[in-house]
Amino acid sequence: MSSMIHDGLADLKIDLNYYHVSNKTGFMLDHPLTELPAYFKPWENIASSVASLIERRELRNVVLKMPLLDHNKLTGHRQLRLAHLQLAMIASGYVWQDGDVNVPKVLPKSVAVPLYYISQHLGIQPILSNVDLALANWNLVDHKGPMDFDNLACIYHLPGGAESDWFFIVNFMAEYNFAKCLEPMVNILEVLDNYQKLPVGDVTQRDRIVDRLVKQLDGLLAGILDMQYSLTRMHDKLAGETFYKVIRPFFGGWGGEGGPMPDGLVYEGVSENPLKFCGNTGAQSSTLQLLDTLLCVEHDQEKRDTILLMRMYMPTAHKRLIEDIENRKHKLRHLVTSSHVDSLTEAYNKSLSAVVKFRTGHLQLVTKYVLMPARKLTQDNVENLDLKGTGGTNLMPFLKGLKQDTLDATTFAQRRNTYFGLTFGVLVAVAASVAVGLVVRLVAKK
Numbered sequence: 001m002s003s004m005i006h007d008g009l010a011d012l013k014i015d016l017n018y019y020h021v022s023n024k025t026g027f028m029l030d031h032p033l034t035e036l037p038a039y040f041k042p043w044e045n046i047a048s049s050v051a052s053l054i055e056r057r058e059l060r061n062v063v064l065k066m067p068l069l070d071h072n073k074l075t076g077h078r079q080l081r082l083a084h085l086q087l088a089m090i091a092s093g094y095v096w097q098d099g100d101v102n103v104p105k106v107l108p109k110s111v112a113v114p115l116y117y118i119s120q121h122l123g124i125q126p127i128l129s130n131v132d133l134a135l136a137n138w139n140l141v142d143h144k145g146p147m148d149f150d151n152l153a154c155i156y157h158l159p160g161g162a163e164s165d166w167f168f169i170v171n172f173m174a175e176y177n178f179a180k181c182l183e184p185m186v187n188i189l190e191v192l193d194n195y196q197k198l199p200v201g202d203v204t205q206r207d208r209i210v211d212r213l214v215k216q217l218d219g220l221l222a223g224i225l226d227m228q229y230s231l232t233r234m235h236d237k238l239a240g241e242t243f244y245k246v247i248r249p250f251f252g253g254w255g256g257e258g259g260p261m262p263d264g265l266v267y268e269g270v271s272e273n274p275l276k277f278c279g280n281t282g283a284q285s286s287t288l289q290l291l292d293t294l295l296c297v298e299h300d301q302e303k304r305d306t307i308l309l310m311r312m313y314m315p316t317a318h319k320r321l322i323e324d325i326e327n328r329k330h331k332l333r334h335l336v337t338s339s340h341v342d343s344l345t346e347a348y349n350k351s352l353s354a355v356v357k358f359r360t361g362h363l364q365l366v367t368k369y370v371l372m373p374a375r376k377l378t379q380d381n382v383e384n385l386d387l388k389g390t391g392g393t394n395l396m397p398f399l400k401g402l403k404q405d406t407l408d409a410t411t412f413a414q415r416r417n418t419y420f421g422l423t424f425g426v427l428v429a430v431a432a433s434v435a436v437g438l439v440v441r442l443v444a445k446k
């Protein structure tokens with residue numbers, strides 16, 4: 001049953017389970033499996049040695065000997081997710097084993113067929129993406145220990161050793177931190193509905209609700225700041241060149257100008273025509289898209305097109321959560337800007353500023369891990385490089401634009417309140433002068 005039945009007036013409370021979102025791990029798959037039934041051992045054997053097979057340039061030969069297994073024998077969401085992770089890792093390694101030279105035009109059917117149909121079943125794309133690398137490839141070293149930088153590990157590994165694992169561990173942590181935003185988010189949406197139901201004159205109840213909203217926004221803020229802190233930890237154990245030269249190549253997509261496969265990749269046994277998909281990128285994470293939606297950060301159509309494209313790489317239920325919140329009748333920004341309560345505007349702006357801080361830190365990562373190594377390699381001024389993200393975006397204009405839009409949402413609320421303050425001030429002054437005029441006239445008459 002949908003948790004979002006519209007009665008024309010308000011929306012029902014959000015049930016996170018319905019959207020396959022966990023209060024504990026957020027969008028990350030809760031308790032991901034680390035093994036499939038014995039029948040699927042050939043996939044697991046290759047997936048677990050992808051990094052060393054790539055380093056020895058042996059992966060392609062091994063994949064060519066891999067048997068075609070029946071993916072219909074998989075049961076349940078967790079098995080499907082693990083199988084997607086294994087096959088997508090194998091596919092990426094197969095294609096990019098030698099970098100962007102000698103890139104194959106065809107993905108063998110032993111990988112292509114199960115990867116394609118499992119993806120269809122899950123409502124995601126048949127390529128290595130955020131849904132695998134950030135949400136399903138995690139494990140705890142000590143199963144009784146906490147979700148923390150020191151206790152998280154990858155199930156499967158890309159080349160790059162401990163540095164590569166660190167890149168993913170930081171991603172896990174950022175996703176995990178987001179879970180802290182979920183309860184405040186659900187409560188904020190509920191408060192918005194309740195506020196609208198109150199009679200306009202019920203000032204006490206309205207004040208009480210505004211107080212609750214401020215508290216929930218503080219909770220949201222704490223989660224965003226944790227995410228932002230996690231990003232800063234990337235610098236601890238990952239060097240710029242390792243990311244750019246060793247890890248990033250495996251995030252490549254197929255299809256699109258400038259790449260070695262402009263027409264895409266043929267999925268043998270699926271389609272004779274090549275298929276095009278974007279590569280792995282954090283832009284496929286549901287976290288920031290959800291925060292933008294809740295905080296009513298608006299982006300122009302060009303950026304929105306990219307955002308919607310990236311949404312196709314999210315699990316169906318996560319995509320639906322963002323859409324359902326987008327479609328809710330009562331918007332946070334409307335309440336903030338129409339209630340004219342300073343504490344509320346402040347709390348709202350603080351959350352937006354934390355998102356700006358996240359995006360600023362993220363831009364620093366992109367400069368260090370993509371722009372600087374690219375500059376070194378091309379001996380060029382990065383400003384002149386038409387650099388594309390692995391998600392296919394013109395990365396700097398896109399990322400800077402998103403940050404600016406977040407800043408704009410902040411000033412919007414301030415402007416509205418300043419405007420209200422000024423208008424109110426002028427009205428008071430006019431009313432006062434009219435009153436004084438009346439009194440003067442009355443006194444004069446007497």
Ligand code: HEM
Pocket residue numbers: 167170171174175231234243280281282283284285287288289359362365366369370388389390391392393394395398399402403
């Ligand atoms: C070495 C670290 C990282 C680099 C080099 C990097 C690079 C990029 C690039 C180039 C984009 C532009 C989209 C595209 O690929 O076409 C992007 C987008 C994005 N990345 Fe990262 N990323 C890093 C770490 C992270 C982490 C840890 C997260 C955590 C969730 C993250 C979340 C995002 C998000 C949400 C976007 C969409 C833009 C936004 O909403 O501001 N990234 N990233």
